[in-house]
Amino acid sequence: MKVSLGPKTIAFPLPAYLVGSYDVDGRPNVMTAAWGGILSSDPPCLGVSVRPSRWTHAGIVKNKAFTVGFPGSNMARETDFVGLYSGKGRDKFKEASLTAARSQLVDAPYVDECPVVAECALEKTLELGSHTLFVGRVLDVKANDGVLSDGQLDMGKVDPLVFSPEGEYFQIGPFVAKAFSVGKYPK
Numbered sequence: 001m002k003v004s005l006g007p008k009t010i011a012f013p014l015p016a017y018l019v020g021s022y023d024v025d026g027r028p029n030v031m032t033a034a035w036g037g038i039l040s041s042d043p044p045c046l047g048v049s050v051r052p053s054r055w056t057h058a059g060i061v062k063n064k065a066f067t068v069g070f071p072g073s074n075m076a077r078e079t080d081f082v083g084l085y086s087g088k089g090r091d092k093f094k095e096a097s098l099t100a101a102r103s104q105l106v107d108a109p110y111v112d113e114c115p116v117v118a119e120c121a122l123e124k125t126l127e128l129g130s131h132t133l134f135v136g137r138v139l140d141v142k143a144n145d146g147v148l149s150d151g152q153l154d155m156g157k158v159d160p161l162v163f164s165p166e167g168e169y170f171q172i173g174p175f176v177a178k179a180f181s182v183g184k185y186p187k
């Protein structure tokens with residue numbers, strides 16, 4: 001038997017993204033976002049939904065760029081910190097001992113401590129109500145060589161921090177099966 005939970009925002013597991021941008025004064029800023037995801041394969045697009053009240057919002061609108069960092073599970077504290085406090089009037093990179101690396105491709109910094117980052121040029125903006133969906137075209141993905149196997153991302157090594165909409169951080173569990181393969185018929 002299923003129990004109704006009412007209309008609510010639900011999808012899981014969610015990534016905990018670290019969204020990097022330069023603010024309206026050109027200072028590097030970073031905020032946590034869990035509302036977002038892959039939006040298109042070709043061109044490769046990622047979306048993040050940001051409330052207009054966030055300091056990040058004005059920075060992305062001004063610079064037409066943002067980065068998406070994928071923190072490891074060992075970065076829960078830093079991820080929560082930059083999601084609790086605004087960068088308006090404070091340097092969150094410095095306070096969280098994170099490094100703002102200058103992207104050569106877009107006008108936005110990325111969190112160097114994240115094992116994987118995506119550099120995005122703002123492609124489209126969609127006002128949805130409480131949040132603005134920023135659609136970014138991914139110009140490059142950069143990964144630490146230590147999280148690759150045979151040149152591809154190895155999720156076991158990336159060990160991403162996962163967010164639950166009930167307000168908890170998790171680690172991913174064990175490998176289950178190969179996608180686009182285990183379901184093939186006949187076996």
Ligand SMILES: Cc1cc2nc3c(=O)[nH]c(=O)nc-3n(C[C@H](O)[C@H](O)[C@H](O)COP(=O)(O)O)c2cc1C
Nearest residue numbers: 031032033034035050051054055056083085086087
């Ligand atoms: C786990 C987590 C997920 C969050 N997801 C979002 C989100 O998807 N969109 C958003 O606008 N704010 C989100 N926030 C809140 C912002 O990160 C927070 O308001 C932050 O202080 C904004 O920073 P800024 O003012 O420097 O941009 C989230 C916070 C946490 C801790």
